[in-house]
Amino acid sequence: MEISIREMREEDLDRVMEIEKKAFTPPWSREAFLLELTKNLLAKYIVAVIDGDVAGYGGIWLILDEGHITNIAVDEKYRGLGIGNKLLEGLIQLCIDRNIRAMTLEVRKSNEIAKSLYKKYGFKEYGIRPKYYQDNNEDAIIMWKSIQF
Structure with a gap:
């Protein structure tokens, strides 16, 4: 089984929304993803593809010399195959290619x-960002990574 990583396209959105709705509470809307792809010049999104099927996706905002990971999700039927690793590696490579010095993200304390x-x-x-997640007021852990060139 080969996992390929490529830029997310508009035609991927139906599949991305299927994954999004299962992975996140509350999920982003289709319109939010469309705006990220078409209007947000700071946003880059990638997908992991297995046999033509979008198995997962990841996004990042590239702001000056920092990358802020917005989301990473893998379809539950493809979990445990290293797709999250491939997506994270893809986002790190986007940062390296653009001389980004550091990356950050928020993640649920329980995840x-x-x-x-x-x-x-x-x-x-x-x-910690206290009560960051609106669905249950769970705290978010703020994580950072420096990128070495």
Whole structure:
């Protein structure tokens, strides 16, 4: 099975929304993704594709010399295959290609799988955003990674 990473396209949005709705509470809207793809000049989104099927996606905002990861999600039927790794590697490579010096993200305090993935790639916990998630007032852990060239 080959996992390929490419830029997200508008025609990917139906599949991305299927994954988004299962992965996040509350999910982003289709319109939010469309604006990210067509209007937000700071945003870059990628998808992981297996046998023509979008298996996951990731997004980042590139602001000056920082990259802010907005989301990473993998369809539950493809979890455990290393797709999250490939997506994170793709976002890190986008930053390296653009001389971005650091990356940041917020992750639910309870999301041990995601925190473990980020730590594997050198992200460190630097703070907490209290009651960041609106659905249940869960805290977010702020994580940062420096990029070495």
